[in-house]
Amino acid sequence: MARNCRFAVAVHITALLATMEGQPCTSEWIAGSVNTNPVVVRRLLSALAKAGLVRSTRGSAGGSVLARPADRISLLDIHRAVDEDEEPALHNQPPNPACPVGRNIQSVLVRVMERADAARDAVLSTTLLSEVVGALKVEG
């Protein structure tokens, strides 16, 4: 998982939209709950909109709403929307091709990391935004 907090804030934002049930929310109001700057919220909303998860409208009485029900949005959808193209973290400089290990280590590592990432993604894909919202209510 990336070391930034985009995923956490994006889940926060979409959970807020889910609890507002179609009522458009402004980036300033959302920023009040996240405790950050409205532009940070808008950047994430923009990424979520490109992925088709939210819709935003400008102008007075504008704001953002979920583009589909919370039980049809998985945390993997959100993760891919805001942390796109996470490539495996390999060597900065290409290893020495004259060494049997250096020549092949990257392709072997990529295969392992793809399996590891797939296992993590499987958990995220079976966790729905609606479940997160439900868990929030239980906490009270």
Next chain:
Amino acid sequence: MARNCRFAVAVHITALLATMEGQPCTSEWIAGSVNTNPVVVRRLLSALAKAGLVRSTRGSAGGSVLARPADRISLLDIHRAVDEDEEPALHNQPPNPACPVGRNIQSVLVRVMERADAARDAVLSTTLLSEVVGALKVEG
């Protein structure tokens, strides 16, 4: 997974040690295969030694060897040795406690991320260094 390349390089280093079968390797020689600076290698070797995965000796004819057979070292062992205490990436500023979502989102997210990380770790824990070395030989 972290965005640095410590894990990739650490697997590279330990795979080299495994193929050398007990012959001590110097950080300079290892750096030649990894294509980096010997100090970068020593930093990782130091972390691996603290985790009990390698042993290093100083002085002339010194170097590093694996502390136990490659079929008793998992990639999770290596990952934990060099990328210690990876906490889940949450909000930078604490969310607004006056908001029902802001008040509880972090505890819910931590639980989800722990499940996701556990799934990834399960893959890494069942992948042994000896398997990586075997895959390297197949590639040729």
Next chain:
DNA sequence: CGAATAGAAACTGTATCTGTTACATATTTC
């Protein structure tokens, strides 16, 4: 002793990220 090696501290350049300001664009309301 002298050569070779690990260990560790300190510093640099680069990249990424969050937060911020500023402004253009779009939409509603009056």
Next chain:
DNA sequence: GAAATATGTAACAGATACAGTTTCTATTCG
């Protein structure tokens, strides 16, 4: 049409993390 209210986006600053490098100390072998 003008004003108010939003989003969209570019540009910039400060903080942090990381890889790489230099330099020095400590240790070991011959």
